[in-house]
Amino acid sequence: MILMPLSRTCCRLVALMLLSGCLTMTAHAETLRRVEHALGEARIEGEPRRIVTLYQGATDSALALGLGPVGVVESWLERPMYRYLRDELPAEVRYLGLETQPDLEAVAGLAPDLIVGARYRHADVYPLLARIAPTVIAGTAYDFEAMLMLLGEATGREAEARELLADWHERVADFRCRAAARLGDAWPQRVSVVSFRGDHVRLYYDGFARHILDQLGFQRPEGQEGAGWGVKLISRESLPALDADAIFVFMRDDPAVVELHREWTTHPLWQRLEAVEQGQVYRVDPILWSMGSGILAANRLLDELYVHYGLHDGASAAEYMAC
Amino acid sequence: MLITPMAKGLGLLLGAMLALTAGVASLALGATEIAPASLFKAFITPDPGSMSHLILRTERLPRAVIAAVVGASLAVAGALMQTLTRNALAAPSVLGINAGAMCFVVVASSFFALRSPLELVWVAFLGALTAALLVALLGRERGGGLSPMRVVLGGVAVTALFVSLAQGLLIIDQEGFESLLLWLAGSVAGRGLEIVTPLLPFFLGAAALCALLVRQLNLLILDDEVVKGLGQRTGRVRLLAGLVVIVLAGCSVALAGMIGFVGLIVPHMVRAMFGRDHRWVLPGCALLGAGLLLAADTLARFLMPPQEVPVGVMTALLGTPFFLHLARRRSLTP
């Protein structure tokens, strides 16, 4: 008996809400955009310029689009911000703490008109973020193309985002073509991505670098198709698991890491790896390869690859003819 | 249970065989297949060019040695600890020694940037010593003796104190967290023999002291009243045995990180077989402890290659069922 009037009230309420929703929609028909993202839909008015980025890939993408964020989270290394991004950041940018637990009050205090987060980090804070400002959430950490398009769409810079991506795809095609011409039968190469830590070695099956290497046409050695992010190795006896045509190595400049690297790379099992015997072990930048996760980092990573494979000069005749 | 000295002697022999088998398995089994023949050749007539000889000498031998030494030490330390506190639950990990080592290692690596295993060994040892002294201080009764219940309570308090400090630091210093996680989980791999050598005098000294004390230790099982009646004094024995425990457990934690359970289970297993006489219990613990850790470490290589399960996790997983079986039985005497 009590339920009846209650449900009627609810119906009325819903109808009222729908009506008001329609009204506001028609009122802002020109300026209101709906942006689909990993956790729902953001309604964005105009072109947001006070942007808060809550993970490294978002900061990178925003800077690539020429947008200076008003608030960013601290980087993991080279604190407070990676050097490759530091110059581009506005001087008065506010640091909001760590990516895992950004300072929400400070976010609200900045009165942003757009917040950018990632699902793996901010899924549980999303409702709160969405109340502070329209929020778009990236689906995966390292899919930098999707992030760029999402941000372009949210800020009304889709054209710029498309252009950046087109440039990227052009560079990818160029690299593939030149690499194929230069390496001949040795292409496509099977490569490993390896990181030395203080007390163990990581072999990555997945992540930002692998995502790009896949696009460039690099392949994985056998046994590295496993699910998950990768493995941690502690015994040098596992060295053969790293073997590939080429190995990309990154590590921090820390005494313990350098010592472990020395211990592993002087071991005869390391010396017998195919990539080592061929002289195809490349030291790469730890930030670009594992932490940047945006289009700027991707382009710099590709620059490194051009250098390592000697493709930057374009001197080879075969390469010149083919590409 | 074995009763006659003859049966006990045979039991010890069997334990030695088991430990030896586990040791050989630890040398023979791993990611790289090695022919049984090269097992002996690698040590008798080493060939610098042979890969399997090299793996045996640089990887598997240090690992097996560390596992054996640490396993034996932890088990003996556990047995002594249980006798000293008359508490069936006592073990180095329960009494804050592990946590002390952990906290000191975390502090050293985040504030003083000490990360190399050779330095950390000493830091961990110092931490273990500090924690043990704190627990002993808290466990003292008015009269000066150690009260079993107080020692256990003190151990828990000290553990919480050190663990919380370490946790806070690890959360602030994310990089430190990543490079210590494996040590925290306990591991005997990836260390060379050069780490064991400086600690060897400590292990040997502790072992010698154990051998000298073994008869007097049996007095500690008896009631204080009975001991007094026999006209014996146990204060010095307790002190020396406590020293042995700290040295053995501290060095083990420093070498292999947080390996729980060996110190708790093995003494119970050994007592179930050999009774409570320390002349049999201590050698039995050493053999069985070494065997268990060698076996856990060997097994840890095969659960999900090329990755290894941390050996501390492996021993806890192997040990829990046995512990629960013990805890369900009525009598739990140290």
Add this chain to the structure above:
Amino acid sequence: MSRSVVLRVANGRLSLRLEHRTLAVTLLLSLALAASAMISLSLGSQATPPTAVLEALFHPARSDIALIVHEIRLPRIVLAILVGACLGVAGLLLQGLVRNPLASPDVIGITGGASLAAVCFLALGGAALGEAWLPLAALAALAGALSVALLILSLSGRGVTPARLVLIGIGLAAALGAGTTLVLVLAADTTAMQAYVWLTGSLYAAQWREVAGLAPWALVGLPLALALSRRLDVLALGDELATGLGTAVRGTRLALLLLAVALAGSAVAFAGGLSFVGLLAPHIARRLVARGHAGLVPATALIGALIVLHADLLGRIAFLPRDLPAGVFVAGIGAPFFVYLLHRWRT
């Protein structure tokens, strides 16, 4: 005989005898809690004068910090209070139940069970499921806590003796800890750190939905604990006396254990593996109020709430702009105090 007040509810079937001192302490603690909550409400990374906070509280429409006060600080404060109260009372119940001053949800593996379940959930990518994940994670943690309690009970066999309960609990706690370490070691960096923060116990980004999730458990569980307080008093006399006084010892113990698990499990589900509150709050309460669980239950709840509230406040503002888990500070306050208690308690 000290002066006391007797409260009778339900025609005298339920009565509580409260001494004046206990009443005074409870009142003082409540005032302290209200004051702390108010202070906590006006502190944060954004400067907010108390007057502005009051305005935001009562006239949200007129205030520009209404969002910060109502959606960011207030739910977090309320959750801290609820979590602290639940954990403290759970510890009190367990200590009375097994007659061991050492018992607490984390020592006997209840927190460990919840932690293992929650960490597995996080590592398997549960956090990325979206907004809908939260109830699932809480449910997983609660299920973990409950399974451990059932395991302890079934392993303890017919005669659930307190000593054996503790022994088995400690053993299970160690095994669960090993399992959690394994998951942490295998997980990718991103999830490992998040899981570690969870394990330490954090109230970061608490929202009203978390409060709504925990409130029913607290609102049913805490009064129930108060109602069962006289049974705890009887149990404290020992099994034989308790049986002589007509108490069904086994049934009472089961009911108390389940209530403790429900309180601790639900609190851990929403705040992570906060340890030491359950151990500490009852011990402090015992020093402040007279014997008898009728006074101890509210005092413990208030002290637990105070501890967690202050620990979270420290974690929130001490290292700005970083937000540290409350668990770090709970143990930091708790462990030295426990050592002090141990030092004083000498026979």
